[in-house]
Amino acid sequence: MSILFSFLGGILMGLTVAPTNYWFFAWVAMIPLWLGIKKESLPKTLMSCLAWGCGYHGLALFWITGIHPMTWMGISWLNSILIASFAWIFITFWGAGFVVAWGASFYFLLRYIDDSKKVVNDLFFKILLGAILWVLFERLWSFSPLWWSSISYSQSPYNLYILQLLKFSGISTLTAIITTINALWAEGIKSFYDYFNDKNSLFTYQLKGLLLPVYSLVVLMFFHGLGYLFYTQPITDNPEEVITVGIIQGNIPNTIKLYESGVGRAIARYTESYEKLSQAGVDLVITPETAIPLYFDDIKTKTKLYPAIIKEKTPIVLGAFGSKENNFSNSLFSIDAQGKVIKQYDKVHLVPLGEYIPFANILGNFINRLSPLDAHLIAGEKNQIFITPQGKAIVGICYESAYGEHFRQQTKQGGKFIITSSNNAHYSEAMPSQHHAQDVMRAIENDRWMARATNTGYSGIVDPHGNTIWLSDIDQYQTYQGEIYRRQTKTLYVKWGDWLSNLFAIILLGLFIYTFLGFSSIQKD
Template identity: 55%
Template sequence: MNQIILTFFGGLLMGLSPAPNSVFYLAWLALIPLWSNIIFSKNSLKQNLLLGLVWGIGFHGVALFWITGIHPMTWMGVPWLASLLIALFCWIFIMLWGAVLVVVWSFGMTFVKRLCNTNTFKDSLFRIILGVALWCGLEWLWSNTPLWWSSLSYTQSPNNLWILQLSKLSGFSVITASIVAINGLLAESNYYLSRNRSQSYSLLSLALSLLVLLHGLGFYLFQQPLSDTPDKAIKVGIIQGNIPNEIKLYPEGFRKAIEGYTTGYQKLASQGVDVVLTPETALPYFWNDIVQNSSFYQSILQEKIPVWLGAFGVQGNNYTNSLFTVTGDGEIISRFDKVKLVPLGEYIPFEPIFGKIINRLSPLDAHLVSGKTNQIFNTPFGRAIVGICYESAFAEHFRKQTQNGGEFIITAANNAHYSKSMPAQHHAQDIIRAIESDRYIARATNTGYSAFIEPHGRTFWISGINQYQLHFDTIYRRNTETLYVRFGDWLTKLLLISGIVLIVIKKFM
């Protein structure tokens, strides 16, 4: 029981590490109880799996508790109690999905323990390498599923910008690997403190040296000049419409949206912006309806300022969640359809099986479909990298677009569905994406946090929450290519290959 309590406490500490809390340093200690209890206790496989489940529930249960903010959904016609049950189901589901990753890691580490079962310094290092490789491999696997958000790496954003610079090398896996390695070294050092002080001190020295080295390298990268030039500048205006979901898709919401975005567009145009960016589905209409029935479209024709507009697109008998480039002449020259749809919220996984049981958590009748993965979004200001809401969690989504010539990032989100922790974590995700790709980001959200982020991850403007706001600032086009953009997540591949080689050495040599 003591092991379960201590392990759960470690998971809670990891769950408290991400935004909006400023306790990112807890992540560098939070894995110690799980590591120690799996490696150094005489547990059965079943007991170790339980410990992994407990730690995962602690981490993901706290970090993702914001999902319960979808309650109440009475505005969608869902009864209050049913709404509560749906919210709890979503929270438990994503919590357990994240916890499964930790359970699988615990399963693997049980066999690592049996393989590296001597009390030598070499076996401690073997366990560290294999533990890091396994966790990074699992995060890579989970990040390629439709349901992904809470990597260990995001615990460091937005506060630990030095360590986040390392994501330029091989993406978020560098941060995850660093956290797991330091935790493992400290757990190993603690175990040997009363058994072999020399080995304990060596492991502690290695942990502290690695921690300093990683942050030192990050600080060096953080200090590199951006060297932006005026000819690459884009003056972007952002409108944060602040239209509550409760009214967004109803007449009152339509009226408020048209009024707020039209007025905001006109004010930003008068301030000399080059382009205006709106949030995800800022105007929840199809384009033809906007042209025919809105003062917003008439303002574009009058002011002649391009706009990146969030609205619905048509794809056959279905519709898409899209961002359009509308020129000052009112013509659409590019369109990006959201690729990563939110499970249950925007589509039903395995719809032929579950579609009759689970209604999509959306008041729309038509079916939302995803966009193609190879979309190009050209604008009058150069090629843009686009992320719509949930896509901010998927690093590869941004890497591919950067590799294809994207010069700056624009993200559009709603965020009105959830509690205030979610917008903070969403902003934190975009910070990592900016650093990985070495690009500026302009991000517009419906209710917050809208922001401007530079390539080192500094946020040079951020909005308030649940407020109507207008702001303009300057971002710059960039053509740099980080190691991550060029080669992808090479570190995880290297770690997995190294792990396999170590297993072969231990098993057969």
């Protein structure tokens, strides 16, 4: 029964993320998972964790199946189903594996600490340990090639009060709070059950446990109140730092995007929109990821867009392919008023299974049997600096929105505003909604204005508090003219990075050493 409840808890957590956005469920959705940690049974613990992880990640990431059908790429309908199903199952179990690793570590540490007799079996200690482990495992997970669904982004984009706390230590701040609140509720429920069913339990232990739900409400209100204080602080921008941006959402379906008809439509739409926005007086035009799916050298010589840039003299950030070591890169080109490329940014975090095959030695043969695609992009170098005529920008292409550290490093190096460029045409509407939620978090973490251009939606403008100033329609050809501002502030997160998880790692190491010494002394006695 606990395994079923854990699965339902995972489903509940899956409903917190965009586009359903029932973010308030996140504060209770981990209760079944926590109650599923059984010190007397490792198999039950692991199964409960697996069930919760599959429920959460399976629902939150179900949008990956939107890549089907891929018949437009020459892939058969059956193979398309197999590829989509494999991708969904793989990323679901990848995320669930993280939860299982957390549960196993929690189980063994609780057993180990009990045996050491060095630390009193205290409810608050158990809660702290569980929260620390979850934060640390999420941090490790964020270094992997498959990273998207942290529990912290359950609160984005609507719970803007709590999201302000991202400025402290990034997503680890929210992850720690969410885990702690759920643990307080779970231990309170367990103590309530013990109070009526275990007459041999210590009354003081029961009383402490019965008060835990009260503590959870106090903690929840405290952090929301703290976030409210940050949110209500006015955003003070220097009028001289304003940038009028023009965003183009070309809406070129992937079914035609890479073929002659799609390339022709893209050239026509982006040229026409560029001219329109230039004549409206914008300072910078921003296009989506691979807006023109050609090498930049071909864009210069074979399209009407480049002559339009020379004529209108409005700087543009253009998504296209770059040449790199006899391969190609997914790139953004910063082009000035004279048509000169002053900076090229190459996408660093490529999409696993889409832009490259992770663990190619193992999965490569399987994927290649299912798909005729044999071309793969080359990743860009880390720590690139992107210069525009309007100043140093912080940039990310598509999947990179999930990597907070990617944006933090650019902000620390002097980036004054954020540009994200994406093409989510191959997924269902859920994915663009989640992508926007990720971008809202990046804007808050770095205290920067953000302009976002996508192929089919959602394009938008987000302020440093995470307010969405403008959001495009989905699957519509649109242009938009709006204002963002250059900023030079540095949040605690920008200065120190994810210091909270580093602190937790030190605490865990100290605890391990302390209990190890205690266990050793017991063994000698």
